[in-house]
Amino acid sequence: MTNTSVGWGIPIGKTRYNRTVYHNINKIPHAKVAGATGSGKTEFLKYLVTYMCMRYSPNQVEFIIVDLKNGVSFAPFKWFPHVRGIFKTVREAMEAIEAAHKTMVDRLIEVERLRAVxxxxxxxxxxxxxxxxxxxxxxxxxxxxQDKAMRKTALDFLASVARIGREPRVNIIYGTQRPDADTLPVAIRGQLEGVFCFRTENELDSKIVLRHEGAEKLRWIPGRYLYKSPLVKHDIEIQSPYVPQKVLRRLIEPLIPVNTFYDIPRDEVRFKDEQMDPGDDGIGLDNVIRIGDWGR
Structure with missing residues (x-):
């Protein structure tokens, strides 16, 4: 399958001086997103998926989303044609990561055969x-x-993708609160060169993510994080974008098949944003990306 050449610089937020920062997923294919509960990790991941689904066609980018909070955070995203599925349990995660690994291997076999001639x-x-x-x-x-064996298998497949997935264009974005030896083996962690570190609970957690202190001193503002990659000389403090719930609804609702809501009439369905964000009525599709407050 072929597609047209596209740029892979993803806007990931703004600095205090209103400068937009980009993460090049082509140059840095694997990344980890870490930080304490409530720091904004999941909202940032949701933004990344939304942005790429709006920016690229399904012929250019596909997602396997493993949401181990029973799928509640990414439930609406299954309607994007780019998304192969939302996988909610350890067993589903193992099978999904194994499928990604098989895709990678199949692509490598095909490339080897073509290069040979x-x-x-x-x-x-x-x-x-x-x-x-x-x-x-x-x-x-x-x-x-049995559960332990499934988890180990999933991480073994993930480690293989992290090591050799760059050339066949199979990438990893790994979100966790604390990527220590228990939650993220060194064989995987060392390959995730892009780092998005939201506020951590303490200095030790910051050292685990960034290899130095600092993330524990970030102001407690959801979406504030430190960005680290081989392409920048030092960590950059960034305020991440997010997608308001009403905007997400306007983007995804046209993709939902009729009668999906278990035959509940549309005018009887209540959405969380109708109660939580009464002041967002003016949001339009030209305002998909919002940047949080810098607190000044």
Whole structure:
């Protein structure tokens, strides 16, 4: 499958000086998103998926979303044609990551055969394995031996993707509260060169994510984080974008098949944003990306 050449610079927020920062997923294919509960990790992950689904076609980017909070955070995203599925349990996660690994292997086999005879290689759709609350995959937290084996298998496949997924365009975005040895093995952690570190609970957690202190000193503003990558000389403090609930609804609702709400008439369905965000009536599709308050 071929697609047209596109730029892969993703706007990831603004600095205190109103400068937009971009993360190049082509140059830095794997990343980790970490931070304490309530710091804004999931909202940022939701923004990334929304932005890429609006920016690129399904022939250019696909998602496997592992949402280990029983799928509640990413439930509406299953309607985007870019999304292969939302996987909510350890077993589903293992099977989804195994499928991503198989995609990677199949692509590598095809590339090897084409290169052997000097044939032009296809440009594959970028497949992104996005994991929220990846700590739930830790074998240390397993209840049974079978459960432990599934978690270990999932992490083994993920480690392989992290090591050799760059060329066949299979990428990882791994979200967790604390990527220590239990929740994110070193074999995977070392390959996730893009770092989005939201506020941490303490200095130790900051050192685990960034290899130094600092994230624990961020102001407690949801969406504030430190960005680190091989392409920048030092950490950058950024306020992340987010997608308001009403905007997300306007983008996704036209994609939902009729009668999906278990035959409940549309005018009887109540959405959380109708109660929580009465002041957002003026949001339009030209305002999809919002930047949080810098607190000044």
């Amino acid at each position: 000097f044939r032009k290689e296809p440009v594959y759709p970028r497949l992104i394995v996005l994991i929220d609350e990846g700590g739930e995959l830790a074998p240390a937290y397993a209840i049974t031996e």
